[in-house]
Amino acid sequence: MPSLLPNWNDGAGRTAILRFVARVNEAGSPDFLPPEERIATFDNDGTLWCEQPLQVQFFFGRDQLKKLADADPSLKLRQPYKAFLEHDIAIIKQEGKQGFFEVAAATHAGMTNDEFHLQACAWLAGAKNPLVNRRFIDLVYRPQLELMEFLQKNDFRIFIVSGGGVDLIRAFSEEVYAVPRSQVVGSSVKTRMETRDGKVDLLKLPELQSFDDREAKVQNIALHIGRRPVLAFGNSDGDLAMLQYALSGDGPRLGLLLHHDDAEREFAYDREFAVSPLAEALDRRDDLGITLISMKNDWRSIFPDEGSTFP
Amino acid sequence: MPSLLPNWNDGAGRTAILRFVARVNEAGSPDFLPPEERIATFDNDGTLWCEQPLQVQFFFGRDQLKKLADADPSLKLRQPYKAFLEHDIAIIKQEGKQGFFEVAAATHAGMTNDEFHLQACAWLAGAKNPLVNRRFIDLVYRPQLELMEFLQKNDFRIFIVSGGGVDLIRAFSEEVYAVPRSQVVGSSVKTRMETRDGKVDLLKLPELQSFDDREAKVQNIALHIGRRPVLAFGNSDGDLAMLQYALSGDGPRLGLLLHHDDAEREFAYDREFAVSPLAEALDRRDDLGITLISMKNDWRSIFPDEGSTFP
Ligand SMILES: [Ca+2]
Ligand SMILES: [Ca+2]
Numbered sequence: 001m002p003s004l005l006p007n008w009n010d011g012a013g014r015t016a017i018l019r020f021v022a023r024v025n026e027a028g029s030p031d032f033l034p035p036e037e038r039i040a041t042f043d044n045d046g047t048l049w050c051e052q053p054l055q056v057q058f059f060f061g062r063d064q065l066k067k068l069a070d071a072d073p074s075l076k077l078r079q080p081y082k083a084f085l086e087h088d089i090a091i092i093k094q095e096g097k098q099g100f101f102e103v104a105a106a107t108h109a110g111m112t113n114d115e116f117h118l119q120a121c122a123w124l125a126g127a128k129n130p131l132v133n134r135r136f137i138d139l140v141y142r143p144q145l146e147l148m149e150f151l152q153k154n155d156f157r158i159f160i161v162s163g164g165g166v167d168l169i170r171a172f173s174e175e176v177y178a179v180p181r182s183q184v185v186g187s188s189v190k191t192r193m194e195t196r197d198g199k200v201d202l203l204k205l206p207e208l209q210s211f212d213d214r215e216a217k218v219q220n221i222a223l224h225i226g227r228r229p230v231l232a233f234g235n236s237d238g239d240l241a242m243l244q245y246a247l248s249g250d251g252p253r254l255g256l257l258l259h260h261d262d263a264e265r266e267f268a269y270d271r272e273f274a275v276s277p278l279a280e281a282l283d284r285r286d287d288l289g290i291t292l293i294s295m296k297n298d299w300r301s302i303f304p305d306e307g308s309t310f311p
Numbered sequence: 312m313p314s315l316l317p318n319w320n321d322g323a324g325r326t327a328i329l330r331f332v333a334r335v336n337e338a339g340s341p342d343f344l345p346p347e348e349r350i351a352t353f354d355n356d357g358t359l360w361c362e363q364p365l366q367v368q369f370f371f372g373r374d375q376l377k378k379l380a381d382a383d384p385s386l387k388l389r390q391p392y393k394a395f396l397e398h399d400i401a402i403i404k405q406e407g408k409q410g411f412f413e414v415a416a417a418t419h420a421g422m423t424n425d426e427f428h429l430q431a432c433a434w435l436a437g438a439k440n441p442l443v444n445r446r447f448i449d450l451v452y453r454p455q456l457e458l459m460e461f462l463q464k465n466d467f468r469i470f471i472v473s474g475g476g477v478d479l480i481r482a483f484s485e486e487v488y489a490v491p492r493s494q495v496v497g498s499s500v501k502t503r504m505e506t507r508d509g510k511v512d513l514l515k516l517p518e519l520q521s522f523d524d525r526e527a528k529v530q531n532i533a534l535h536i537g538r539r540p541v542l543a544f545g546n547s548d549g550d551l552a553m554l555q556y557a558l559s560g561d562g563p564r565l566g567l568l569l570h571h572d573d574a575e576r577e578f579a580y581d582r583e584f585a586v587s588p589l590a591e592a593l594d595r596r597d598d599l600g601i602t603l604i605s606m607k608n609d610w611r612s613i614f615p616d617e618g619s620t621f622p
Binding site: 209222245 | 347350424425468470477478481485491492493494495499502504506509510511512513520526529530533534535536537538539552555556559
């Protein structure tokens with residue numbers, strides 16, 4: 001195996017990445033980028049970890065809801081809670097990704113940020129994907145871990161920019177991705193400051209502050225990062241605005257789109273995944289200069305445990 | 312001069328800082344902090360640079376407004392624009408800091424983020440404090456530059472958390488403070504994504520998104536940083552919530568409050584500075600465990616040019 005990006009097969013994708021990094025490193029070249037300009041943004045669900053059969057946020061929200069329903073059984077009869085508790089995928093998909101982010105947010109209300117963090121850490125330590133007997137945090141993509149490490153070694157600053165709840169991702173981003181919590185941008189709820197026994201805390205409110213998808217990804221990148229990324233990596237139409245934003249700056253740019261075309265080792269899906277479809281970005285990729293990454297052809301392995309695949 | 316913090320006089324303030332850093336560095340001690348926990352937040356106006364006779368944001372807004380008034384002279388007759396153009400401090404102070412942040416925001420509307428950044432850089436390169444023939448960016452406090460550098464050398468990650476506009480601070484934070492743009496949190500306006508000639512940009516709107524003062528500083532720290540700071544440094548009641556938030560976590564904590572008590576070398580003001588008073592924090596500092604830093608006694612010099620002071 002080659003020493004750089006060993007889990008990326010030789011091909012157009014790997015070559016585009018290596019050439020891009022070589023270009024920005026070339027001292028004296030007009031394409032050279034000083035470290036502060038080396039901003040890379042990665043979507044999370046389906047780009048860095050597995051989002052099938054549904055995004056991890058759904059399972060977290062459902063498990064939180066189960067605890068609430070034990071205390072208040074009437075929730076089992078009311079939508080959308082009923083659908084979540086019964087795992088009624090048809091109704092859940094109707095609600096879309098924002099729908100289940102909102103259900104999750106409702107279940108977090110009244111918790112402080114610190115309490116939420118502890119609960120999220122405890123849940124992630126054990127929660128498993130229902131299709132395979134493995135934890136969600138073990139179903140991250142090995143080639144992406146390699147890519148992020150490679151970029152960081154080349155002075156890139158990696159940001160995760162996700163439609164998922166920012167504080168759920170922050171509960172594992174440092175340990176699993178080596179990305180500091182302050183470099184995670186995501187959906188968020190409003191909070192209220194409270195002082196209890198002289199201790200200042202933030203209470204989560206059941207009100208959406210930002211659903212970090214599509215145009216909002218661009219707005220939140222500007223708000224949190226303050227600089228146009230030079231590299232962006234996504235896997236759905238929710239990432240198209242972010243990819244266009246990165247690609248429409250001056251100088252060297254790289255926009256990458258992961259295509260789940262590997263039914264053998266993971267899943268094959270795009271247009272029909274209603275919660276987070278890949279359609280427009282797939283159709284416009286050539287015009288926009290986006291490099292398509294085929295999971296099947298470009299990745300030597302999928303998950304960190306050698307040989308482990310779905311189902 | 313000592314090699315550590317040479318522009319800090321020997322005294323309780325300098326000692327508190329050195330002891331705090333020694334504690335968090337002591338391997339094996341319960342106070343040891345891993346690097347990811349070493350989050351320090353600094354207010355900007357009056358904490359890192361001079362805010363007299365008014366915050367720099369005011370002068371930037373006024374100069375932007377002058378350009379607009381040249382195109383639309385009717386602005387010269389309407390409040391609050393009239394007060395800004397005529398530098399009518401009494402009326403401006405009535406409006407408070409949020410008031411002139413809003414005027415500034417109004418003058419930025421219709422600009423893209425990229426255009427704003429270029430204008431802010433150009434303005435900062437030349438704009439001078441009206442009381443002394445020096446540029447605003449040269450009126451940063453040398454002891455604070457030393458402190459931030461010292462903390463960074465000890466693996467702290469510095470964030471600026473300011474009531475000022477986030478994008479104005481980002482136009483000089485890297486060069487002047489060695490703080491990356493992504494580590495600047497501040498007031499912000501809403502934006503709208505636009506595609507012109509295939510290029511994606513964000514247009515600033517004349518609508519406040521967040522006025523980053525008081526409780527909002529705590530909320531924005533949680534949103535942007537995702538972790539409770541262990542060190543916070545401010546200079547007014549607008550920083551009290553942030554100081555309390557930092558101090559009410561577990562483990563080693565340091566809350567610092569700069570007192571402008573040096574009429575000889577800079578200014579002496581606190582309760583009477585209506586735009587950003589220091590009153591409640593001064594009264595409650597002992598109860599809250601806040602360390603007061605006296606500009607007069609704790610700082611050997613004020614500005615980077617040796618010997619340069621006000622007036
Ligand atoms: Ca995705
Ligand atoms: Ca201040």
